[in-house]
Amino acid sequence: MKTIGVLTSGGDSPGMNAAIRAVVRFGVRNNLRVIGIERGYCGLIDGAFREMNFPNVAGIMERGGTILRTSRCGEFYTKEGRAKAAEQLRSAGIEGLVVIGGEGSLTGAKLLYEEHKIPVVGIPGTIDNDISLTDMCVGVDTCLNTVVEAIQKLKDTATSHERAFIVEVMGRSSGYIALCAALATGAEAAIVPEIPIDWEKLSARLFEERKRGKINCIIVVAEGAGGAFHVAKNLENRIGYETRVSILGHIQRGGSPTAFDRILATRMGAEAVKALMEKKNCVMTALQLGRVVTVPIEEVLKEKKPLDMNLYQLAHLLS
Ligand code: F6P
DSSP states (O other): OOEEEEEEOSSOOTTHHHHHHHHHHHHHHTTOEEEEETTHHHHHHHTOEEEEOSGGGTTOTTOSSOTTOOOOOGGGGSHHHHHHHHHHHHHTTOOEEEEEEOHHHHHHHHHHHHHHOOOEEEEEBOTTOOOTTOSOOBTHHHHHHHHHHHHHHHHHHHHHHTEEEEEEEOOTTOOHHHHHHHHHHTOSEEEOTTSOOOHHHHHHHHHHHHHTTOOOEEEEEEGGGTOHHHHHHHHTTTSSSEEEEEEOGGGGGOSOOOHHHHHHHHHHHHHHHHHHHTTOOSEEEEEETTEEEEEEHHHHHHSOOOOOHHHHHHHHHHO
């Protein structure tokens, strides 16, 4: 293998740049030519390629977002779009592709391999942590730190005014961000799509706590659980607090990556190039019990990542 490509696809996540840097530098150190593909699968279809080398990834590790830019590419969902993409790769002499992104991006990579035999390796990059067979995805840790900082600020206001805040976080159909943010801030409740809520029971508990003297209340709700306004409708006027809603939104996706994300992205970037050189086709890098390994993308996409019920119980036990 002489030439490989790298792209970022789907929602950006902090640490993607660190992964790009590692792919480029590990590739160059192993005598590979590395081509950067702009705007995810859309740029792949259009042939938006640029030569990457050691110096042009200098200073990008600490930057949020992705220097290659990204997209959610409708055309790549079609067979014709993927055929165009495969043709672009062939005519540029790109023999293997590293795809950094979430579940949709990995599905696209798998189809490119199945339909056109293009060797692909995925790196899980998404704030949602909804990809199975890996303990963590690139960007999750930074996102959680951003969310925790925001909730901490809301808690100051909640305490000063003796209010409840219903804080909506991202996560698509996963409750991971909501649950971990609730754990890390000692929130009164985490509302997640994976677990149905008994509104009677929850509002009675919050009301009891208020009567016992609690002066603030933080409820973290995952967007996939119906969102903050849905929760407010079910709890307002029943819990003894004046209530406010706060939707954190895309602030959760930006920012300089934490040390954890930089290191994870770097390890995964190098592992992805290694996997291509070793002809391990259609695999994803994964963090399992502290080690970065590769797992078949097919296995990854077979199951939904389950929410850790022990964490959920712990969060509520300790709140
Ligand atoms: O997958 C990352 C994510 O931020 C989800 O948590 C969220 O549902 C979605 O992307 C938002 O997508 P967009 O930026 O396209 O609105």
